[in-house]
Amino acid sequence: MDAPNPFHASSPQAAAISTVFGWALLAMAVVVAIVAILVVYASIRFHASRVHADPAPGRQRRWPEIAWTIAPAVMLLALFVLSAWGMRVSDPPSAPGAPDVVVVGHRWWWEYQLPARGVVTANELHIPVGRRLLLEVRSADVIHDFWVPQLARKMDATPGHPTRIWLEASAPGRYLGTCAEFCGAGHAWMRLLVIAEPPAAFDAWLAALAGAAAAPGGAEARGERRFRELACATCHAVGNGGPAIGPDLAHLALRETLAAGALPASREDLARWLADPQRYKPGALMPNFHLSHDDLDALVAYLWRR
Numbered sequence: 001m002d003a004p005n006p007f008h009a010s011s012p013q014a015a016a017i018s019t020v021f022g023w024a025l026l027a028m029a030v031v032v033a034i035v036a037i038l039v040v041y042a043s044i045r046f047h048a049s050r051v052h053a054d055p056a057p058g059r060q061r062r063w064p065e066i067a068w069t070i071a072p073a074v075m076l077l078a079l080f081v082l083s084a085w086g087m088r089v090s091d092p093p094s095a096p097g098a099p100d101v102v103v104v105g106h107r108w109w110w111e112y113q114l115p116a117r118g119v120v121t122a123n124e125l126h127i128p129v130g131r132r133l134l135l136e137v138r139s140a141d142v143i144h145d146f147w148v149p150q151l152a153r154k155m156d157a158t159p160g161h162p163t164r165i166w167l168e169a170s171a172p173g174r175y176l177g178t179c180a181e182f183c184g185a186g187h188a189w190m191r192l193l194v195i196a197e198p199p200a201a202f203d204a205w206l207a208a209l210a211g212a213a214a215a216p217g218g219a220e221a222r223g224e225r226r227f228r229e230l231a232c233a234t235c236h237a238v239g240n241g242g243p244a245i246g247p248d249l250a251h252l253a254l255r256e257t258l259a260a261g262a263l264p265a266s267r268e269d270l271a272r273w274l275a276d277p278q279r280y281k282p283g284a285l286m287p288n289f290h291l292s293h294d295d296l297d298a299l300v301a302y303l304w305r306r
């Protein structure tokens with residue numbers, strides 16, 4: 001996966017944040033340069049070997065006092081106006097309305113609900129390019145923070161206090177994000193991926209998620225039975241609106257990674273993950289069930305069917 005580049009804004013909201021950051025950085029650089037030059041100048045000009053007495057009181061001037069009061073005030077006012085503009089562009093409306101996507105932070109993965117389409121999925125979110133989506137950010141347990149640097153501002157996922165942000169991508173692409181608030185052992189493996197694609201591809205993704213997976217047969221049917229018997233279904237839904245303690249596992253084969261970025265997604269990696277989750281994601285709430293080879297094969301067959 002490509003590393004996210006916060007300096008390469010790919011949405012109007014991220015571009016506004018990037019502009020505010022750029023101008024603030026420039027202002028700070030100018031101030032640091034002026035102060036550094038004055039320090040060097042003063043330490044040479046007023047070195048002890050050259051100056052033998054304090055200046056007489058009558059020689060103090062008023063204009064430097066006025067200058068270093070007005071200049072910072074002007075600079076702060078400019079930064080205030082710039083920040084207010086950046087917030088206006090990147091913040092969502094205060095008016096209520098149904099969100100396009102509800103994001104729920106869990107230890108340690110992301111749940112996405114698209115209520116209008118009846119779709120629930122995890123960790124990877126597809127969006128139509130060029131369309132501004134309203135996201136509602138929630139938490140199921142502790143404070144997380146939803147952050148896709150190239151697309152949107154950071155937004156805390158606070159338990160009991162839903163918040164909203166815009167999510168938009170100006171160009172098709174794969175945008176990496178992460179949880180930006182330390183939330184426990186699995187914090188570093190709380191990655192997310194936003195895939196911006198043309199509307200037709202987005203609709204195809206939605207249709208694939210909304211459709212029923214092929215009816216399980218053979219080893220898959222045995223896997224479905226073992227999924228229930230081993231109590232996997234206590235934590236995981238499989239497209240059936242069940243519990244969301246762990247990610248919904250419907251259409252798992254459509255994803256690019258497993259366990260919120262801890263492993264690539266393939267049959268083999270799924271088997272590796274099921275055999276020893278803690279090895280790949282220390283602290284993950286998924287226990288090691290010490291599965292037999294037969295169970296492992298059956299569960300992979302069931303979860304990976306397309």
Ligand code: CUA
Nearest residue numbers: 144179181183
């Ligand atoms: Cu969730 Cu850090």
